Amino acid sequence: MLAAAALALAGALFTGCAENVDSFIEYSLSDELYVDGQRISSYEYAELAADVGDLIAETEALFDAEAEGSDVFRINAAAAGEAVTVDARTYALLSLCKQLYAETDGAFTPALYDLSELWGFTPAYEGRYSDPRPQPSAEAVAEALTHSDFSGVTLGAGNTVTKADGETKIDLGGVAKGYMTDLVSALIEERYAGHTVEYSAEVMSNLILAGGKHDSGSVRGYNIGITDPRAATTGTAQGLYLTSVRDAAISTSSDAYRFYVYEGNIYSHIIDPHTGAPSQNGVISVTVCVPLSAEYAGARADAYSTAGFCMPLTDALAFYARLAEEYGVTAVVITQDFCYYTVGSGTVLNRKEYADYIGSPLTVENVYTFAEISSASDTVARCEQEEAYIAYIAGLH
Numbered sequence: 001m002l003a004a005a006a007l008a009l010a011g012a013l014f015t016g017c018a019e020n021v022d023s024f025i026e027y028s029l030s031d032e033l034y035v036d037g038q039r040i041s042s043y044e045y046a047e048l049a050a051d052v053g054d055l056i057a058e059t060e061a062l063f064d065a066e067a068e069g070s071d072v073f074r075i076n077a078a079a080a081g082e083a084v085t086v087d088a089r090t091y092a093l094l095s096l097c098k099q100l101y102a103e104t105d106g107a108f109t110p111a112l113y114d115l116s117e118l119w120g121f122t123p124a125y126e127g128r129y130s131d132p133r134p135q136p137s138a139e140a141v142a143e144a145l146t147h148s149d150f151s152g153v154t155l156g157a158g159n160t161v162t163k164a165d166g167e168t169k170i171d172l173g174g175v176a177k178g179y180m181t182d183l184v185s186a187l188i189e190e191r192y193a194g195h196t197v198e199y200s201a202e203v204m205s206n207l208i209l210a211g212g213k214h215d216s217g218s219v220r221g222y223n224i225g226i227t228d229p230r231a232a233t234t235g236t237a238q239g240l241y242l243t244s245v246r247d248a249a250i251s252t253s254s255d256a257y258r259f260y261v262y263e264g265n266i267y268s269h270i271i272d273p274h275t276g277a278p279s280q281n282g283v284i285s286v287t288v289c290v291p292l293s294a295e296y297a298g299a300r301a302d303a304y305s306t307a308g309f310c311m312p313l314t315d316a317l318a319f320y321a322r323l324a325e326e327y328g329v330t331a332v333v334i335t336q337d338f339c340y341y342t343v344g345s346g347t348v349l350n351r352k353e354y355a356d357y358i359g360s361p362l363t364v365e366n367v368y369t370f371a372e373i374s375s376a377s378d379t380v381a382r383c384e385q386e387e388a389y390i391a392y393i394a395g396l397h
Contacts, residue, residue, distance in 0.1 A: 034199070072172060078161075085159055096179070129258045150170075198210055198213075220244070233392050261390055282380025288331050291329075
C-alpha cells in the first residue's frame with residue numbers, strides 16, 4: 001500500500017491530465033508538456049499518456065507484495081538460500097535500496113513487511129487502518145524484528161535475489177512510487193532524446209517537475225503546496241509552500257494517512273526499523289526535494305522522506321543537511337509542536353508569506369511556526385493544536 005498524495009501544484013493544479021482508472025496506483029501526467037518550447041499535440045499526448053499508463057501498470061504488477069507471481073511475492077515466498085530471478089527494474093530498485101539502507105544507517109529499509117502486517121497496515125487491513133487497536137505484544141514485535149534484516153538479502157548475477165532468512169519479507173511501498181516517477185521521466189526523456197522537454201508528472205505522493213511551468217507566454221518555476229497533515233482540524237489544505245521549483249523530484253511522507261489513534265497516541269504506517277513500532281519521534285510530515293541531476297531522484301526523495309521519520313529529530317535534520325551538501329536537497333520537517341524546520345537552499349514560505357508572494361488579496365493565517373535548526377530537540381512536546389487533532393480523530397471512532 002502506498003501513501004495518498006500530499007503535494008499540489010499551488011494555484012495551478014493539473015488542469016488537464018491523464019489518470020489511471022483501473023490501477024491502485026494513482027498517477028497523473030500533465031497535458032502541459034512542451035518539447036523545445038512547443039506544446040505537444042493532443043494526439044501525441046494521448047499516445048504518450050497511454051504508454052505511461054502501461055508502464056505504471058507493469059511496474060505495479062512487479063512490486064505488488066499481495067499478487068501471486070509478482071517479483072516481490074516470489075521473493076517473500078522463497079526459502080532461505082533460494083535464488084529468485086526478477087525483472088531488471090526490480091533488481092535495479094533493490095540495488096538502490098541497498099545504497100539507501102547504508103546511506104541512512106538502516107533508517108530506510110524495505111524489509112518491514114512482517115512488522116507492517118503485525119501493526120495492521122498491510123492490504124489485508126484495507127478499510128480498517130483507522131480502527132483503534134492495542135499494540136502488539138513486545139514478544140511479537142521482537143520476533144518480527146528478527147526477520148526484518150535487509151542486510152540478509154543478497155543480490156547476485158543474472159538479476160537474482162537470495163535471502164539468508166526465509167521468513168524475511170520485503171515491501172517496496174516506501175520507495176516504489178518515487179521510482180515509478182523515475183521510470184516515467186526516463187520514458188519521456190528517451191522519447192524526446194536530444195530535445196528540451198518540460199513537464200510534470202505525479203505518482204501518489206511523488207512529483208517530478210522537469211523544466212519550468214509555461215504561464216501566459218513566460219516560463220517560471222513551479223509553486224508547490226505541502227498538504228497540511230492536520231487539515232482535519234485546521235481547515236487548511238496546504239500548510240507550507242515550496243516556490244520557484246524547477247527540475248526536481250519531490251516527495252512527502254506524513255502520519256496523516258494510514259494511521260489510527262489509540263489511548264491518546266497516533267500510530268502511523270511508517271514503521272521505525274530500530275524499534276519495530278510506528279515512528280514516535282515527534283515528526284508529523286517530511287517533504288524532500290531532490291534535484292533531477294541526482295540519479296534516481298524520485299526514488300531518493302521517496303526514501304529520504306520516509307527515513308526522516310525513523311531518526312531522532314536532530315539526527316534527521318543533520319542527515320538532510322548532509323544531503324543538501326551532496327545532492328542539493330531541500331527538506332521541510334513539520335513537528336507535533338506545530339513548528340517547521342527547513343534544510344537546504346530551496347525557498348519555503350508560510351501561508352502569509354505565500355499570499356504576499358503571489359499577491360493574493362485573501363487574508364490567511366499561518367498554521368505552523370518557523371523554528372531554527374539550532375533550537376531543535378529530540379524531545380518534541382505536543383502543542384494544544386496537536387492534542388485537539390488527536391482528540392478529534394479519536395472521536396471519529
